[in-house]
Amino acid sequence: MDTQHNTALTRALAEVPGPLPTRGVIHITIPHTDRFTVVGNHLAQHPHLSCTAVGLAVLIQSLPQGTEISIKALAARCKEGEKRIAAALRELEAHGYLQRLRHRLPGKKVITRTVFCNQPAALLHPRPRPAAEARPRPAASAAVPAPAPIQVPAPAPVPTAAPPVPEAPVARRVPPAPPFVPLAPLVPPPTAPKPPRPPLPQPSEFTAELDRAATALLGDLRRHAPQFTLSEDDIRQLAPAVAAWLERDAHPDAIRRTLTDDPPRPLRHPVKLLKHRLTALLPPPLPGACDLAAPARPRTVVTPFQTCDDCDRAFRSPTPGHCRDCREIREHRGEDVRVAA
Template sequence: MDTHQNTALTRALAEVPGPLPTSGVIHITIPHTDRFTVVGNHLAQHPDLSCTAIGIAVRIQSLPRGAKVGIKALAARCKEGEKRIAAALRELETHGYLKRVRDRLPSGRIITRTLFCNQPTALLGPSHQAAQASPQPATPAPVPVHVPAPVPVHVPVPAPAPGPSAAPPAPSAPPAPLFVPRVPPPTAPKPPRRPLPQPGELTPELDRAATALLSDLHHHAPQFTLSEDDVRRLVPGVAAWLERAARPDTIRRALTDDPPHPLKHPAKLLTYRLTELLPPPPPGVDDLAALARPRITVTPFQTCDDCDRAFRSPTPGHCRDCREHRAGCAPAAA
């Protein structure tokens, strides 16, 4: 029997807009209409939580109120063992996502409640701090991990009720976030795209050379078949490369090397590569002169007038020995 192949993702890949990256994940996003849970990036990309702790937190957040989330209950639902689940719950407690407290019922029975907060940083706001400043009953000490299966409840954050004579709480600085997200949200504004490079002067020679290079791309890479409008729009970018002394084969290789598959918009990919891979202008004569090695002055050889010995000196005369001999003989002659 042949193995059943699921081609749904492959078919959906063809509907992804824009050029696809050559490496890394490609998201195929289908909106949920039912049975979904909203998980913040502060949890999904938490730098200090293990993947097991993040997965356990998502599992707890997706369960309804009153579901059993003890160690044994989670071990019965998940493939992880009790030790890994216990360690993950301790991580969530450390970072404020999970808390276990004891509560006394009206009947006098003491039970353990499990509190799970999907966004613990919201509890650190000024309103929560002002609520904590008001007199409240002492919170019992947390219970160890090996307690019976608890029952989770959602506790709303209390807000301070301003009285008629109560003074407004003093403004406090906002608390520092637990961590800074490394990936910007999808709604973050994107920087404007850089314009297509333009040559200093689009001469007829540059125009003809750029047009010929773009029109001939499909002979080297069939997926780069351009329309006449695309060629006219991309001509200034190729002319800017040619003006910077780039060889035609170098330009062709930079534009067509390793394209994404499938390539749905070749003109957009060429626009991006012409803009982002633009080489620097060639150096001028003055720049090349600055790179030349400085000349080293060499002292020439001279011939001594007395002993005909060769010695280095900028001017003719006597060598060092003859100068010393002359200096020693000068007082005697006097």
């Protein structure tokens, strides 16, 4: 009772859609509802940034606007020292995520502004902004005074016969927006019903010899892999599937290696693993001798040459007789004509 098991994690693993990988990480994705930050894979999987720089970039991106992110302020938040934090900031600055700009305030005071961009590659190809966003906005801070507008004297009015009549604005017809159609989720929710598992393969004729060989092979698995110690009920349940492999001329050593090689660690359900491998890795039947023989090419029938009985001219015909010219002469004379069949 000294080992504690996380039952919530076990239930979450059972609800992961699809078969679990035999190695590597298994993701349990729970959507965030508050206090989260969107981080691009270009930063999280950056090939040239250290893990310290990536983690520091995620920390800076999650902080609110106006938070102090100097080296000393970051060292107070993190466990890393100032030298390591300074090196990570230089990495981010070299790859465009971080910029330090010097700004001179009124009174000859110089301050440093630190700007962090979550996607520096997008700055190289800026998107066109809408007309509402293209309008100038008022300054967000009153610390930097805006320059005074330059007053230009208005020109003297020029006398005209009649003031021009302004043209009425032409109303443009804005096409209606297309209806919003929600996209179907690519990944089914964890609560979605799982598809039924395919049945175990069955032999065309489950003879006594196949039953004996399959039972012996399953009972012998524990000699090669102790984690595959099966009960008698499990062996009787899996014996027809192994018999289907033996019926397709699969070698017993090949079946044993396929079933026991590279199991997941730890192996919690050996019978389920054997069922999956017996079903998913079932080999096709061996082809027969007729299937391996090369297809026969169609024979080309060549009409032989014949010699005309009257003029000794050569012509092609399956049987002896007269050529075309001699047949026409004989028909004109009313004589018998030997026509080739």
